Each structure stands twice: as structure tokens, then as C-alpha cells.
Amino acid sequence: MYKALIVDDDVAVLAFLTKMISWEQYGYRLIGACSNAHDALEMSKEQMPDLIITDIGMPGMDGIEFIKALQQIDEHPRFVILSCHDDFKFAQQAVQLGVQDYILKETLQIELVQGILERLYRRLEEDSRLHKKVEKLHYQAVKSKSVWKEQWLRDFLTTPLADKAKWREQLAEYGLNPDMSHMIPVACSVFRFQDALTRYQNEDMVKFIICNALEELLQQEPNAISFSYSPKQFCFLFACRKDLATKPDEWAEQICKQVQRTLSKVLKIQVSFFIGEIEQDFTAIKQQLLGLLHADDQAFYSAEPQIFKSGQFRLLNNPEDWMPFYSGYTEQVHHLIVEGNKDVQPVVDAFVQFVAARRIQPIMVKHFLFKLMLDIQMKLTFSHQYNNEKMQGQLEEMDNIGQLREWMIRFFERAVSLMDQISTKSKKAEIIDAQKYVLLHLDQKITLVEVAERLFLNASYFSRLFKKETGENFIEYVNRMKMERAKELLQESNRTIEDIALALGYDNKGYFVKLFKNHYGVPPSRVL
Structure with missing residues (x-):
């Protein structure tokens, strides 16, 4: 719809045009009815009308002055003037300004206004079609020239x-x-x-x-x-x-x-x-x-x-070994999500500060993050919630560390929320607490009796409850979590098998190797 505005110091005329004309029926939306030209001018600056019906003989700023002032701002509005017989000289000036129609207030009738609105609507539509055609031709001309120049540049760079x-x-x-x-x-x-x-x-x-x-x-x-x-x-x-x-x-x-x-x-x-x-x-x-x-x-x-000058370019680094940082940061993020800590910004900022201080190549930063996100999904069992291809595409498109920070905050906040939903879904609170305790204490020896006591439960009852709710024995769950963490450490660091065994609470390296082989079918040395 086209926007219309009425301007007249005669309140009766304003009321007539506002209430007696069905503006929307003729393709217009009445955006205002002003009793003076100054208010109309301010309103037009905020929302430029397509059609303005204005009185000529108004106190202060008259209709002619109003039209001139508005045309200096925007030339596209169409005008219809209202006047009395003694305003004829004013009307002549209005015609010279390109006013589209003229109505004597003595002959003001609904049918007359409706006919003018219909005629002007057809002209506005024609103008709109012509304007779109000109815009399209301009777009095609600019695009064609741009395409030729782009082809020249590519030829210049490649041949x-x-x-x-x-x-x-x-x-x-x-x-x-x-x-x-x-x-x-x-x-x-x-x-x-x-x-x-x-x-x-x-x-x-x-x-x-x-x-x-x-x-x-x-x-x-x-x-x-x-x-x-x-x-x-x-x-x-x-x-x-x-x-x-x-x-x-x-x-x-x-x-x-x-x-x-x-x-x-x-x-x-x-x-x-x-x-x-x-x-x-x-x-x-x-x-x-x-x-x-x-x-x-x-x-x-x-x-x-x-604006970078050639002498100001700084080399971006490609670190030889991310593994020590990666291992520690993964664990930090893991704890954040398991604990349900919604204050993710400090953890995100630690990463941003690390890579910014070393000015690490953006592609390396994105590869690091994509691997981290995949690890989080697999570890916390909500990979079905994410489209990995889409996530990788989002990372690749980011060209600024600020965008990356914002994206990481959203990802971690959602991960915390999803973890909370998954943890509480069809599980008793005692089981959720037990699983969180295990995930947060993989570096320690964990026994069924110890965890049962922390939950103020009988060990035998806790064992049966855990099996019923999760489908596996508590010790099987503990060993599975530790073996998955052991595999990550073997792949992400240069630590020895003995060091990793100790880091996961196993004093006996042989026992650790046996558990690992039972879980994965190969000894830890095959994973190095």
C-alpha cells in the first residue's frame, strides 16, 4: 500500500477526509492527519508519504512553502491541493510545482476524492513499475561492467x-x-x-x-x-x-x-x-x-x-604442538559442561587469549575448534543434536576472532543446556549425580562403595539402581569412561602409557593395559 498524509488547519475537513474515505480500499494507508504544515513536515521526514493532500492557505507555513520544503527533501511524493476560490493565485503556483490535482473545498465530495485517489493510484503503480525497470537496467549495467572487470582481474592473476x-x-x-x-x-x-x-x-x-x-x-x-x-x-x-x-x-x-x-x-x-x-x-x-x-x-x-600497509603485515604462526594445550582445554570444557556451569565466558576467553597472544593461523584455530566440538559431542552423547557439516561450514565462514568468540559462547551454552536435558531425562537424581562425579574425578580411584556413601545410599541398593537406570554396572561405566579418556590422552599427547595410567588413578600399569585391551581389543601401544 502507498502512504498518504492529510494537512489542513480546518478540523472539519480533516475529520471528513479521515473518517469518510476508505483509504485502504483504494490502496493507501493513512499515516497521519496534521493541522499545520510544520508537524506534517516533521512527520514526513520520519516516514515519507507517497501522496499528500494539503491545504494552501494555512497560517505560519502555507501549503506552497510546505510543498517546496518537502520537495527539497524528496521529489517522489505526489500532491493534491485543497483551496478556496480566493486561493487561485496560490493554486497557480502549486501547478507550477507539479501538483497532480486541485480540489475546491466548496465542491469537496466523497466521490470526487475517490476518483482522484483511483487516478493517482494508477499513476503511482505506473511510476513504481518504471522505477523498478530502471533499477533493473541499472543493476544489469553495473553487474555487467563488474563481471567484465572481475574477469579481467582473474585473467590478470592467473594467466x-x-x-x-x-x-x-x-x-x-x-x-x-x-x-x-x-x-x-x-x-x-x-x-x-x-x-x-x-x-x-x-x-x-x-x-x-x-x-x-x-x-x-x-x-x-x-x-x-x-x-x-x-x-x-x-x-x-x-x-x-x-x-x-x-x-x-x-x-x-x-x-x-x-x-x-x-x-x-x-x-x-x-x-x-x-x-x-x-x-x-x-x-x-x-x-x-x-x-x-x-x-x-x-x-x-x-x-x-x-588499513594495513605492506610493512605492517605480521606473520601468523602455525604451532608445532597443540596437544598439551588441547588436552588441558578439552578437560576444562568437559568439566564446564558436566557441572552445568552456564558461565561459559571465562572458559571461552581463555581460548581466545591463548590463540590471540600467539597469533595462530585462523585455519588452525578453526580446525582445533571443530575437533574439540566433535569430541564434546561424542563424549557427552548428544551428537544427534548437531549437524557437523553445518557446524564446520559456520566455522570456516568466520573471519574475525570476535565472531568466533560469540559462536563458541553460544555453542557451549547450548551444550550445557543439552547436557542438563539429557541427564535429567528418565533418570533418577542419584544416578545423574553419580555419573557427574565419575566424569569429574577420572583422575582418581573410584569405588562403588565410595560413591554410594556420597549419595547416602546402601551400596547394594545403589548397584542395582544404577544397573536398572543405565543398563550397565557401575564399575563397567567407570572403566568405560576412563578408557575413553585414556584413548584421547594417547592420541593427543606425548605422554607414556605409564603416565596416562597414573593420571587415571591406576597404580598398576599392567592392570591398566589389560582393561584397555579388553575394552578396545588392542593394547594402548597400538593407539600411539
């Missing part, structure tokens, strides 16, 4: 540079000044890309609006050109002369800052830039661009979008 003069000619066709001898390559990456996807619904739309915005922003810059590489990444070439007096690198950085501010303010899209070094040779420019496109990992540990 040998047989004819450098040809590359320069093509760049000139796209609007880059061919007279400059040197270039500065720049890569641009959308910061927290998932936020942009949420706002604009799909990748094609994100790429289109950024491409369109970059075209407009660089329209007055004959020495700068942009290319899309993917919905998330874009490239720039800044043409310049190697003249120390002009400092072309500072000029390029200023444009990047302007683009960064504008995209954030207008589109609510944040971007980081990776600026290369001034170069003349096309092969060197190509190699720089390839490196800059892979440099977006630099922004992974940034709290906000930044």
Missing part, C-alpha cells in the same frame, strides 16, 4: 602476461588513466562478512552494492579503479608517477580511508584494506595482488577494520 600493452589498454577502457607509469595494488576485505550477509541477505547483493558504491566513490578519481574478486574481497589499482613530492602512497591511503568511512556510514559495511608497494612492472604488481588477497588473515585478530 601469463604476454602483452603488457594490451593490459594497459583494457585498464584505460575501464577508466584508469593510461599515462601514469607506476601502480599501487590494494586488496580490500569485508570485515565480519557474516554481518553484511545478515543485513543484505545474500552474497550477490553484498557484492553488487559494494561494486556500485565503489564505482560512484571513484568516479572522480581517474587514477584509481576497483575490481570485485569475490563477494568478500575487492581489489584496487592506483595509477601514479614515482614522484616523492606527491607521496602517492599517502594519496592511496587517504582514498582507502574515505572509502572505509563511506561504506561504514552509508551501507553499514565495514572493510579492511591491505596496501601494497608502488611498482611499475606488471608481473610484480600481479604477485603483490595475489599476496594481498591472501593477507586478509591479518584482520582476524583485529577488533575493528583497519
